[in-house]
Amino acid sequence: MAAILSVEGVSKRFATSEGPVHAIDNVSFAVRSGEFVSVIGPSGCGKSTLFNIIGGLIDGHEGRVAVNGEEVKGPHRAVGMVFQEESAFPWRTTLENVAFPLEIAGMGKAERLARARDLVKLVGLEGFENRYPSEMSGGMRQRSSLARTLAFSPQVLLMDEPFAALDEQTRLLLGDKILQIQQQLKQTTLLITHNIAEAVQLSDRVLVMTYRPGRIKRVIEIDLPRPRSSAVLGSDAFGHYVATVWKDLREEASLGLSESEAALGHRH
Amino acid sequence: MAATDGASPNFAQRAAPILAGVLTLAALALLWQAVCQLGYINKFVAPAPLDIARSFPSLFIDENLAGRFLQTFGETFLSAGLAVAVGIPLGWFLHHKKLAGLAFESWVGGLAAAPLVLAYPLFLVLFGRNTATIVAMSFLSGLPAMVLKTKEGLDGTKRVLVNVGLSFGLKPATLFRKILLPAAMPSIANGVRLALILALINVVGVEFLINLGGLGELIDGLAQRWELAGMFGAILFVILTSVAFFWTTARVEKWFRPHG
Amino acid sequence: MVERSLSRPRPRRRLIGPVTALRVLAALSLWALWEGAARSGWFYEGALPSSFAVLAAGFNLLAQPDFYANLAVTLFEVAAAVAIGSGCGIAVGLALGAFRFAGRAFEPYVQYLAPAPKIIFLPVFMVLLGVDSSSKIAIGALSCFFPMALSVAAGVRQIDPVLLRVGRSFRLTASQTVAKIYLPALASPIATGLRLGLGVAIIGTLLSELQMSKNGLGFLIMQDYGRFDIAEMYAVLGLVFLLAALANGLIARGFRIKGR
Numbered sequence: 001m002a003a004i005l006s007v008e009g010v011s012k013r014f015a016t017s018e019g020p021v022h023a024i025d026n027v028s029f030a031v032r033s034g035e036f037v038s039v040i041g042p043s044g045c046g047k048s049t050l051f052n053i054i055g056g057l058i059d060g061h062e063g064r065v066a067v068n069g070e071e072v073k074g075p076h077r078a079v080g081m082v083f084q085e086e087s088a089f090p091w092r093t094t095l096e097n098v099a100f101p102l103e104i105a106g107m108g109k110a111e112r113l114a115r116a117r118d119l120v121k122l123v124g125l126e127g128f129e130n131r132y133p134s135e136m137s138g139g140m141r142q143r144s145s146l147a148r149t150l151a152f153s154p155q156v157l158l159m160d161e162p163f164a165a166l167d168e169q170t171r172l173l174l175g176d177k178i179l180q181i182q183q184q185l186k187q188t189t190l191l192i193t194h195n196i197a198e199a200v201q202l203s204d205r206v207l208v209m210t211y212r213p214g215r216i217k218r219v220i221e222i223d224l225p226r227p228r229s230s231a232v233l234g235s236d237a238f239g240h241y242v243a244t245v246w247k248d249l250r251e252e253a254s255l256g257l258s259e260s261e262a263a264l265g266h267r268h
Numbered sequence: 269m270a271a272t273d274g275a276s277p278n279f280a281q282r283a284a285p286i287l288a289g290v291l292t293l294a295a296l297a298l299l300w301q302a303v304c305q306l307g308y309i310n311k312f313v314a315p316a317p318l319d320i321a322r323s324f325p326s327l328f329i330d331e332n333l334a335g336r337f338l339q340t341f342g343e344t345f346l347s348a349g350l351a352v353a354v355g356i357p358l359g360w361f362l363h364h365k366k367l368a369g370l371a372f373e374s375w376v377g378g379l380a381a382a383p384l385v386l387a388y389p390l391f392l393v394l395f396g397r398n399t400a401t402i403v404a405m406s407f408l409s410g411l412p413a414m415v416l417k418t419k420e421g422l423d424g425t426k427r428v429l430v431n432v433g434l435s436f437g438l439k440p441a442t443l444f445r446k447i448l449l450p451a452a453m454p455s456i457a458n459g460v461r462l463a464l465i466l467a468l469i470n471v472v473g474v475e476f477l478i479n480l481g482g483l484g485e486l487i488d489g490l491a492q493r494w495e496l497a498g499m500f501g502a503i504l505f506v507i508l509t510s511v512a513f514f515w516t517t518a519r520v521e522k523w524f525r526p527h528g
Numbered sequence: 529m530v531e532r533s534l535s536r537p538r539p540r541r542r543l544i545g546p547v548t549a550l551r552v553l554a555a556l557s558l559w560a561l562w563e564g565a566a567r568s569g570w571f572y573e574g575a576l577p578s579s580f581a582v583l584a585a586g587f588n589l590l591a592q593p594d595f596y597a598n599l600a601v602t603l604f605e606v607a608a609a610v611a612i613g614s615g616c617g618i619a620v621g622l623a624l625g626a627f628r629f630a631g632r633a634f635e636p637y638v639q640y641l642a643p644a645p646k647i648i649f650l651p652v653f654m655v656l657l658g659v660d661s662s663s664k665i666a667i668g669a670l671s672c673f674f675p676m677a678l679s680v681a682a683g684v685r686q687i688d689p690v691l692l693r694v695g696r697s698f699r700l701t702a703s704q705t706v707a708k709i710y711l712p713a714l715a716s717p718i719a720t721g722l723r724l725g726l727g728v729a730i731i732g733t734l735l736s737e738l739q740m741s742k743n744g745l746g747f748l749i750m751q752d753y754g755r756f757d758i759a760e761m762y763a764v765l766g767l768v769f770l771l772a773a774l775a776n777g778l779i780a781r782g783f784r785i786k787g788r
Binding site for chain 1: 426428429431432434435436437438442446447450451453
Binding site: 284285286288289292293312313314367368370371372375378381382383385386387388389390392393394465469472473476477484487488491492496499503506507510511514 | 546550551554576628630631634636640643644647655656727730731735746750752753762765768769776
């Protein structure tokens with residue numbers, strides 16, 4: 001299977017008022033067609049920077065990001081982004097939100113609304129087509145943002161902690177939904193997260209990042225059978241994988257914690 | 269003094285204070301009427317409520333109240349329309365060119381706070397004693413609010429919404445049309461309402477000051493002829509119509525809110 | 529359109545240079561425009577004098593003793609208007625905010641009357657108080673009352689009820705509660721009310737002077753208008769605007785020092 005997304009030796013440095021910050025260092029990996037890959041790391045490891053670079057929203061980095069062999073030099077049609085913050089347009093109904101990418105691509109009204117309806121059904125928001133974001137819960141809003149991104153039929157779905165603001169139970173249920181969708185569409189997906197259970201539940205592979213400067217510390221193959229659901233959470237294998245990920249992550253997370261505590265201490 | 273049991277106030281609880289207010293007003297009016305009829309107040313100082321009420325037919329017929337109303341509100345919409353037409357592009361400019369925004373936002377704020385109406389003799393000299401003076405002053409009174417609200421709305425668009433647009437590869441013009449402008453609409457609608465309200469206040473005031481047509485001149489004219497009952501009647505009419513105006517514009521503005 | 533690196537904040541110092549430069553450039557351009565228009569002959573002879581003429585008239589004015597007499601009259605009137613208007617405004621605002629029923633019953637009427645230009649009540653006050661400073665102060669005070677009352681009422685309602693419960697648990701008397709809990713919590717709304725109230729008090733007082741007075745800065749403006757001494761009129765107006773801005777700035781600074 002060919003790699004749809006390839007990240008080769010990507011590094012990024014920022015100049016801040018406190019001096020240069022080396023956010024990520026020499027990150028390389030590839031995502032194959034239909035694969036679900038998670039990138040997990042402690043806060044401050046540069047995950048969001050990586051997300052923005054792959055999505056083409058930041059430039060000035062070293063290394064190369066390519067989709068289907070073509071280098072990413074800016075927002076790329078083949079890469080669909082789902083952001084962490086609430087991003088549904090408040091002035092559009094669910095249906096209009098989901099139809100947005102089709103609208104700007106010039107699709108006719110009847111056609112795009114029909115396609116939007118299919119996607120709304122896919123993410124489980126049937127019945128809420130004419131509701132406004134303010135009339136829906138956070139989980140529903142993120143689902144409509146997901147449907148909107150999928151409307152573009154991106155080759156690579158790129159998500160940055162889209163469920164961070166939701167409670168655990170909603171997350172697990174949405175995780176089930178994501179698994180269904182991914183199975184149905186065979187969607188190539190890269191998920192940035194800090195939630196270990198989520199990463200293991202959804203992915204074929206988990207990449208653990210180090211604390212700043214972010215590097216790939218370890219690649220863990222998740223060999224749980226597909227199709228999966230949140231029922232897998234009860235299995236022994238699941239627990240084993242979570243423990244494996246945590247072993248690597250814990251070291252990095254505590255590095256991050258002690259550094260931020262030291263920084264607070266210095267300010268007194 | 270919050271509702272102790274957390275239940276929302278029922279109709280009686282909500283209506284009672286409003287009723288109390290109205291009844292108090294009515295009681296005061298009755299008292300005033302009685303005092304006048306008993307001869308304690310000179311009608312050349314404070315006319316009785318009934319006389320004020322009785323002046324209305326004359327106001328409509330002899331003083332052309334309806335026509336003046338149309339003139340005042342016509343001038344209001346003209347001035348506010350100009351403020352909107354000039355203010356929205358200016359507000360966009362201050363948003364788009366960050367340096368200009370940083371440099372001049374406080375100047376616009378200063379203009380908003382400046383007592384422009386005091387310069388009416390100046391405007392008389394520059395524009396003459398005609399509608400142009402009224403429109404020019406009212407236009408300037410509403411302009412800063414429109415500019416600032418437009419800039420505020422465009423500036424305040426959540427970064428993530430812009431990023432969504434960028435991630436879909438939108439060009440700057442499309443990004444503005446499909447994302448920035450709708451996101452800024454509530455603020456812009458608020459600015460339009462403010463321009464309308466400030467224009468109305470200014471128009472009535474300047475009409476009174478320079479004695480030129482519309483409701484403001486009516487008040488001044490009646491005062492000069494010492495027809496106090498009619499003058500209070502006209503003042504009452506102005507207050508009632510302006511309240512209706514504020515209420516109507518508020519409803520229209522709400523329509524532009526992002527649905528919640 | 530790709531965004532540059534997200535977190536590359538520029539050191540603050542660099543931004544002050546371009547902003548000031550742009551402001552200076554804009555000010556100079558506006559001044560050049562004025563001079564150009566003044567000398568162009570587009571405007572009626574003398575309606576738009578050169579800025580030098582205005583400055584000369586201004587200096588001339590500052591050399592005359594009766595200017596200071598008029599200035600003193602205006603300053604006194606505005607100060608008195610603000611004192612009376614704010615005092616009543618704070619008292620009424622406290623009552624409307626603290627007593628929910630009274631607030632719901634009567635505050636709407638305060639809100640309806642607030643936007644009306646108070647100058648239209650001048651004839652009434654002239655009869656009641658005579659054609660001198662009292663009427664002017666009355667209009668100014670009436671103008672100042674409304675923004676203060678509304679600001680304080682809203683501020684009282686926003687006081688954290690927990691603080692009031694703490695006061696009750698210490699068994700404070702009514703006047704102690706007002707002094708030790710309400711007033712400190714109301715510092716910000718009072719400051720806002722003061723700035724708005726000062727603005728409208730200046731407008732009300734000066735408009736009264738323009739309409740009917742024999743002294744004060746407004747009277748000077750009208751005198752210049754009558755004599756067509758436009759340059760001096762611009763100068764006096766400029767001074768009035770300057771004083772208004774100064775007073776506004778002083779209040780802002782005063783409350784910033786008092787605040788945390």
